[in-house]
Amino acid sequence: MIKLTRLGGEPFVLNAELIRYVEANPDTFITLTNGDRIVVQEKTDVVVDRVIEYHQRKNLLPPGFARPDTGEK
Template sequence: MIQLFRLNGEAFILNAILIEQIQALPDTTITLLNGKKLVVKNTEKEVIQLVTAYYQTIGLQSIHIEAGEEK
């Protein structure tokens, strides 16, 4: 799980595994696997860093590397 911030500054927790896509439109917009879109205060780079750290914590990063996928 990662902590993000809504545009009004309110913190919330998101299951990073549900993220399908991250875009800067110019606000950072996260599209979930179910199609729901979330606009967050965090930058695109911050979200990617949080997701990567979360994947490493739960061991998913090494699974992607073993499968031959790039970062």
């Protein structure tokens, strides 16, 4: 999952496994495997970097790893 921001400023979390491709037109469009398109505030390179980090993390964390409690609700 990666954190992104809709054009209206709403943050959301996207399952990076569902991304088919990312393009700049000039806004950043993310096309999902089901054909849906999402427009986000982040630049294309930022989205790609977050997807790469996501894939690196999912292979490096041991089974049962839990995110530390940050106190956020």
